[in-house]
Amino acid sequence: MPTASVREVLGGELAVGTEVLVQGWVRTRRDSKAGFSFIHINDGSCFANLQLVADKDLPNYEAGILRLTSGASVSCRGTVVESKGRGQTVEIQALDIDIPGLVEDPDHYPIQPKQHSYEFLRSVAHLRPRTNTFGAVTRIRHAAARAIHEFFDTNGYFWVNTPIITASDAEGAGQLFRVSTLDLMNLPRTDQGQVDFGKDFFSRETFLTVSGQLNVEAFCLAMSKVYTFGPTFRAENSNTARHLAEFWMVEPEVAFADLDDLATLAEDFLKFVFQRVLERCPDDMAFFAEAVEPTAISRLESLVDSRFERMDYGEAIKILQASGKKFEFRPDWGVDLQTEHERFLTEQHCKAPVVVMNYPDEIKAFYMRLNDDGKTVAAMDVLAPGIGEIIGGSQREERLGLLTQRMKHHGLDEHDYSWFLDLRRYGTVPHAGFGLGFERLLNYITGLSNIRDVIPYPRTPGSAPF
């Protein structure tokens, strides 16, 4: 007897009369005194549940089926039949139902067929995949990841797996997780009393990566179009709805490209991913539109057809100053945009994602390319309503002299970056790239407002419970 997923049965892939094996977990059970029970099961394959009809003459009806509660697992051999009730076209008339696992202590089983708070669901991260919401998140996360690879593949990019363990801090900004096998209770010391990292596993200090950019630039200057997609770690003590200590980042890097090319890439990229998710997860998106964010679908659809607003940082400052809005921090040329400024631009002024370009060099990282005006760098941020910065990128400084000058200005030692500088010594070219926070993208797609609700096991300061 063939096995079928709930999605296959409900999708009409099996003719009425076919005998199949379906397996999943109980969502609800209703009994009829006429002598049968309705059991809705879900196996994660799609949003909808499949209805099993179990007659009372099944051998384990009293002892097993009537004890099924939410969360129990079932393995059902049955016949695909047209449903006599409303609400579904087909259902399974059970021939027998095996129960691998009942729910022990059902009055304490945390997941009920009702609305739970997101906060509570985070406390049961091992059981929340069984909810409508997290099932939908999981499928959309998969669809988005697949769309990302598909976009780059069809556009001639190569996926490069940059190292998770690194010895350099890409942003020059500290806050890394240390990787060490030294015995913390008995650290080796140098003659000067410092910790002797020469005795550590890699014979030097090492950390978890905060960005694959520097490493992927080397491949960019050989393969032309490359990208990374992998986990990223930041030990920043930031406790907000848009920060994780462990998150996934997508970083394309393109040779012979400038900032405008990069902004176009970001726009094409986002549109492609939105379109694919809308195509491939209509039921899940319908759920988010109904239960979370009413405009979840319509705003993605309108974005796919629109052209992203682009503005210079200087222009953005002028718009903010002319807005007449009372901001807590006054917008002024030379200081970075505050969250309240970004929100105004994207939620009120543009009511759509907006690309802000060409920031003052003082507030941006050392590797960004100095513009001809001598005071701005070719950096860009894509800001999204409700999320803030979803993409941050720049054209890279490809001129050796200017790059070393900027490094010195940022207090970085050239010797720590000699391999990176080699890329400017040997056949340098203009190139550009950006970093996209994958979870922030998912927040935008689903309308969920907390980043902890779009990653399977969120890691945040003071919290890594599962």
Added chain:
RNA sequence: UCCAGCGUGGCUCAAUGGUAGAGCGGGUGACUGUUAAUCACUAGGUUGUAGGUUCGAAUCCUACCGCUGGAGCCA
């Protein structure tokens, strides 16, 4: 890290100094090709932890723990 708020049955919440309640979920029963079914009955809580004030504390005070929202930093 800073500011604010919140911790009451399995879950969502009520009770603002005077005997801790409801809905959902669980159990039992009734009823129905049912749709997070419906109806009745029932079990379930030393109110986050430790102190303090008071005749009396879920309620007021202190500390700690946890969570949430906002800020900074960023993706």
